[in-house]
Every structure is written in structure tokens, then in C-alpha cells.
Amino acid sequence: DTEVTQTPKHLVMGMTNKKSLKCEQHMGHRAMYWYKQKAKKPPELMFVYSYEKLSINESVPSRFSPECPNSSLLNLHLHALQPEDSALYLCASSQVARGAEQYFGPGTRLTVT
Amino acid sequence: GENVEQHPSTLSVQEGDSAVIKCTYSDSASNYFPWYKQELGKRPQLIIDIRSNVGEKKDQRIAVTLNKTAKHFSLHITETQPEDSAVYFCAALLISGAGSYQLTFGKGTKLSVIP
Numbered sequence: 001d002t003e004v005t006q007t008p009k010h011l012v013m014g015m016t017n018k019k020s021l022k023c024e025q026h027m028g029h030r031a032m033y034w035y036k037q038k039a040k041k042p043p044e045l046m047f048v049y050s051y052e053k054l055s056i057n058e059s060v061p062s063r064f065s066p067e068c069p070n071s072s073l074l075n076l077h078l079h080a081l082q083p084e085d086s087a088l089y090l091c092a093s094s095q096v097a098r099g100a101e102q103y104f105g106p107g108t109r110l111t112v113t
Numbered sequence: 114g115e116n117v118e119q120h121p122s123t124l125s126v127q128e129g130d131s132a133v134i135k136c137t138y139s140d141s142a143s144n145y146f147p148w149y150k151q152e153l154g155k156r157p158q159l160i161i162d163i164r165s166n167v168g169e170k171k172d173q174r175i176a177v178t179l180n181k182t183a184k185h186f187s188l189h190i191t192e193t194q195p196e197d198s199a200v201y202f203c204a205a206l207l208i209s210g211a212g213s214y215q216l217t218f219g220k221g222t223k224l225s226v227i228p
Contacts, residue, residue, distance in 0.1 A: 050213045097214075098208070099206065104149075
């Protein structure tokens with residue numbers, strides 16, 4: 001299985017809502033990533049988990065809260081988002097090694113109203 | 114941190130012609146350089162990669178070259194087909210201070226192959 005899955009595919013939420021994005025992989029990868037991608041822009045790294053521990057937080061606002069409950073799952077909890085947070089949220093995974101390929105999930109298209 | 118520059122931002126070629134996309138990186142410690150293809154509304158897909166101990170790699174119509182001294186790498190697509198039309202991103206991998214591996218992407222090249 002060489003696939004990263006993400007749910008939901010689409011999400012519309014109001015600025016007062018709380019929602020969660022989910023990511024799952026069964027490739028035995030011990031590094032997992034959250035990226036944010038705006039239209040016509042490259043993916044922008046948000047968080048990196050290595051061996052289920054948060055190792056990189058790219059100065060992301062606290063309204064985004066990541067969680068890695070086990071080595072296969074990665075969540076992103078959303079609360080009090082702003083319209084400018086609307087974007088494609090991509091999850092990725094890789095081995096923890098030099099030159100390890102990152103595999104991307106299909107993304108969640110988030111719209112904040 | 115790493116900085117990756119990518120050129121051109123848009124590229125139009127006739128079907129059958131070749132396309133070349135170029136990237137430069139800033140940190141000589143970067144050691145892995147993947148290329149991703151992203152079609153509209155879809156995930157980035159890894160199409161080819163090269164590691165710093167190799168100068169060139171080829172996979173059918175796609176090739177990548179790396180010049181470590183000059184800190185630049187290029188993607189070459191030969192005999193282009195309409196289905197090659199997409200946005201292509203180069204990236205460079207660097208180990209962070211926290212011991213994790215971090216990809217930095219170029220801004221992307223929108224390739225259009227005209228039938």
C-alpha cells in the first residue's frame with residue numbers, strides 16, 4: 001500500500017466552528033507532514049512529526065493544532081479560522097532518512113466562510 | 114534555511130518539442146532534489162528525483178541533472194505530450210536543526226503543451 005489518504009475531501013466551515021482533518025498511511029513511515037497550499041502557489045510546510053513527536057512548527061497560528069495519535073495517523077484540529085485560511089491542506093509521509101521520498105495525500109479543500 | 118528559485122514560471126511548447134525547467138538552491142547541505150507534477154485539483158505526484166551523489170538520472174522521457182558546484186538542477190522532458198501539461202515543482206531537502214527532513218519548494222512552472 002503506497003497511498004496516503006485524507007478525509008474529508010472538502011470542508012466548509014464558519015469562523016466559529018471546530019473541525020478536524022484526518023490523514024492516514026500504512027507504509028510504515030515515521031515522518032508525517034502537514035502542508036498548506038494556496039492557489040497557484042507551492043505547498044507551504046506547516047508541521048512535521050517525526051516518530052510521533054512534533055519536530056517542526058513553522059510558526060503556524062495556534063488556531064491550527066496538530067496531533068499524531070499513532071504512527072499511522074495524523075490529525076489537524078481547526079478552531080476559529082479566518083477566511084484567509086481557505087486553502088488545500090495536504091498531508092504527506094516519508095521514511096525518516098536522508099533522501100526519503102515524500103508521498104502526498106489528495107488533500108482537503110477547506111473553505112472558511 | 115533553504116531557498117529554491119525556479120524558472121520559468123510559465124512555459125508553452127508544441128507537442129513533440131522538449132521542455133526544460135531550471136532550479137537553483139542556496140544551502141550546500143541539501144542532498145535530495147525531487148520534482149513533483151501537480152495537475153489541477155490533484156495532489157503533487159513525484160515524477161523523478163536525484164540525490165547529491167549523482168549528476169544525472171533518466172526515466173523514459175524525463176531526465177534530471179544536478180550541478181552541485183553551481184547549486185542548480187534541471188528537469189528535461191522530451192517528446193512532450195498534451196498530458197504533460199501541469200504545474201511542475203522542484204524542491205530541495207535539508208535536515209532541520211530538530212533532526213527532521215524539510216522540503217523547500219520552488220514557486221512552480223506551469224507547462225502547457227500545445228497539440
